Amino acid sequence: MSTLKALLFDVDGTLADTEEVHRQSFNQAFADAGYDWEWSRDDYRDLLKVTGGKERIAHFLKTRHPEFQFSGEAQTHIAELHKAKTAHYVAQLQGGKIPLRPGVRRMFNEAREAGLRMAIATTTTMENITALIEANLGAEAMSWFDAVAAGDMVAKKKPAPDVFLLAMEQLSLTPADCIVLEDSYNGVQSALGAGLKVIVTASEYTLDDDFTGSHLVLNQMGEPDAPASCLWGELAPDDYLTIAVIKQVHALV
Ligand code: XBP
Ligand code: MG
Numbered sequence: 464m465s466t467l468k469a470l471l472f473d474v475d476g477t478l479a480d481t482e483e484v485h486r487q488s489f490n491q492a493f494a495d496a497g498y499d500w501e502w503s504r505d506d507y508r509d510l511l512k513v514t515g516g517k518e519r520i521a522h523f524l525k526t527r528h529p530e531f532q533f534s535g536e537a538q539t540h541i542a543e544l545h546k547a548k549t550a551h552y553v554a555q556l557q558g559g560k561i562p563l564r565p566g567v568r569r570m571f572n573e574a575r576e577a578g579l580r581m582a583i584a585t586t587t588t589m590e591n592i593t594a595l596i597e598a599n600l601g602a603e604a605m606s607w608f609d610a611v612a613a614g615d616m617v618a619k620k621k622p623a624p625d626v627f628l629l630a631m632e633q634l635s636l637t638p639a640d641c642i643v644l645e646d647s648y649n650g651v652q653s654a655l656g657a658g659l660k661v662i663v664t665a666s667e668y669t670l671d672d673d674f675t676g677s678h679l680v681l682n683q684m685g686e687p688d689a690p691a692s693c694l695w696g697e698l699a700p701d702d703y704l705t706i707a708v709i710k711q712v713h714a715l716v
Contacts, residue, residue: 465639465715469571469609470574470631471659473706474585474592476666478647479561481595483667489516492544493709508668514586514649515620537561547605548591553666556594563599564664566684566691570605570644572599573706582610584630584653586620610634622649625658631657642713644684648672662685662704662712666693676680 475481486507493500500523513522522542526533550680555561574581583592592613596604605611610633617625633640638658645651646666651674654661654671661677665686674680678696685691685703698708 465637467579467642467710468640469580469582469634469636470570470709471582471584471627471654472701473645473647473650474587475581475642475649476669477564477644478567479563479595479599480667481561481591484552484555485516488548488555489520491551492548495547496544511647511668512649513649514622515614516548516587516618517541518620520544536552541639547612549561549588553594556591556598556615559598561595561598564666564683565686566664568600569686570606570684570704570706575607575706577706579706580609580634580636580640581607582612582624582630582634583608584612586626586649588615600650620675622652622656624653624658627657627659627672628652642704642709645677648674651675651677660713660715662709663694664691664704679708 464550470479475485475555486502486504490501507568510519510523513519520634544682571581585592589611592611593605610630612626612633613619614626617629619625627643631637642657643654643659643661645654645663645668646660652664663674663677663680665680665682666671674695679693679698680703681691681698683691687703691698691703692703702708
């Protein structure tokens with residue numbers, strides 16, 4: 464077994480509980496454009512099965528409003544709605560509305576101290592990634608990541624393996640060198656499809672997801688004063704996710 468060289472992080476749900484702000488931003492963009500579509504939390508939980516904001520809007524229209532026709536090219540209108548949604552979302556981030564989840568900042572620091580490389584592999588856009596990282600960790604923090612693979616950089620978004628394959632290509636590493644931190648069924652499928660081991664920190668919208676195939680499922684990374692709960696796999700009571708625990712999981716056959 465190869466020694467662990469890199470941590471590959473998902474973004475939405477893993478680094479921060481972003482999905483509520485994504486949902487509100489979609490609704491704001493719809494209202495701004497004069498549409499009376501409003502996604503409730505329950506609607507959104509269901510719509511999250513489709514990854515990617517533009518794909519999610521297209522899926523919503525196809526399944527809930529099959530009669531709806533844009534006045535011009537549908538893809539162009541969807542891209543405009545998504546751009547407006549992203550502007551609302553980034554404004555919320557820059558206003559400090561979305562903190563990192565417990566243990567995420569500590570994990571970044573521990574990984575850097577341990578000489579592990581870090582990468583991001585996500586469905587969302589580079590704009591949203593940068594805004595989240597810089598708002599919470601400062602302008603220099605994007606330089607902590609040796610690779611960033613975003614949804615629009617690949618042919619197929621999660622659950623396809625493309626973003627994780629791209630992140631490993633950017634790092635010049637193989638699946639045996641890396642481990643993934645994810646929060647969702649689609650993310651786990653994507654990582655497994657790329658041949659990677661996965662640790663899950665489930666999030667508010669993904670607690671009931673099927674994480675079969677992952678190696679450890681926690682409710683959060685946790686901190687010394689806010690330990691993680693283990694939902695599947697092994698973690699000592701009152702413990703939290705550390706580099707030592709990640710290395711143990713990585714070493715499992
Ligand atoms: C989560 C997603 C994203 C966000 C919205 O993916 O499915 O689509 O909900 O982001 P991940 P965009 O956890 O892999 O980041 O609107 O920017 O697509
Ligand atoms: Mg996620």
